[in-house]
Amino acid sequence: EQKRADETEAKLEAARSLEAELEQERVGLAAVRDKAMRQAAEEAAAEKARILAQARADAATERAQAARLLESEREAAEGWLQEATVERATDAAGRMLLALAPEAVDGALRRALLAEVDRQGTALAPAAVEGAVDVELRAAKLPDSEIVETVRASISRAVGRPVRLALREDESLGAGLVIAIGDRVLDASISGQLQGLRERTRALLTEGNHE
Numbered sequence: 001e002q003k004r005a006d007e008t009e010a011k012l013e014a015a016r017s018l019e020a021e022l023e024q025e026r027v028g029l030a031a032v033r034d035k036a037m038r039q040a041a042e043e044a045a046a047e048k049a050r051i052l053a054q055a056r057a058d059a060a061t062e063r064a065q066a067a068r069l070l071e072s073e074r075e076a077a078e079g080w081l082q083e084a085t086v087e088r089a090t091d092a093a094g095r096m097l098l099a100l101a102p103e104a105v106d107g108a109l110r111r112a113l114l115a116e117v118d119r120q121g122t123a124l125a126p127a128a129v130e131g132a133v134d135v136e137l138r139a140a141k142l143p144d145s146e147i148v149e150t151v152r153a154s155i156s157r158a159v160g161r162p163v164r165l166a167l168r169e170d171e172s173l174g175a176g177l178v179i180a181i182g183d184r185v186l187d188a189s190i191s192g193q194l195q196g197l198r199e200r201t202r203a204l205l206t207e208g209n210h211e
Helices: 001-098 103-122 147-160 192-211
Strands: 135-140 163-171 174-180 184-189
Touching: 001 147, 103 147, 103 174, 103 184, 103 192, 135 147, 147 163, 147 174, 174 192
Parallel strands: 135 163
Antiparallel strands: 135 174, 174 184
């Protein structure tokens, strides 16, 4: 009887010892689980913070790019409007001049051309060509023979050589004359004057925008 009681007690003691070991392992596993959960939560929070920071940085970059794009579009629109204003204003000025006094405009441009021919003189003559000088004369409307002869005589006197004059009608000039001697071009046409006005106006507007 005593032996059985001792065996039973030993078994009970072994069971209690095993239960204690299992409880210790359970507590250890719970601690490991809690630690893992804390680490996971910390890593998730850190990743969330990183993603939010990246999102804010990306948003700031997108806003900066959008601002630059809007500024570029604004400048392009202003440039287009400025260019359109210059073009329309100069075209209107040319049409008004031709409508009010076409003959006076044509005569003034012709006199300006002949004055420039006299001023440049022999510099107009191609150095590599001897004998007669070939000149192309363009006009919005072919001038009469008296004007042609005046231009021919003026050029011949300036360069000190005979002149072969070729006439060409070019309605795009509007009024006035253009002469080409070799690679030299003297433009005394309405279209040329308006183009010069456009360029000067653009330069003034550009200087004003940079101040």
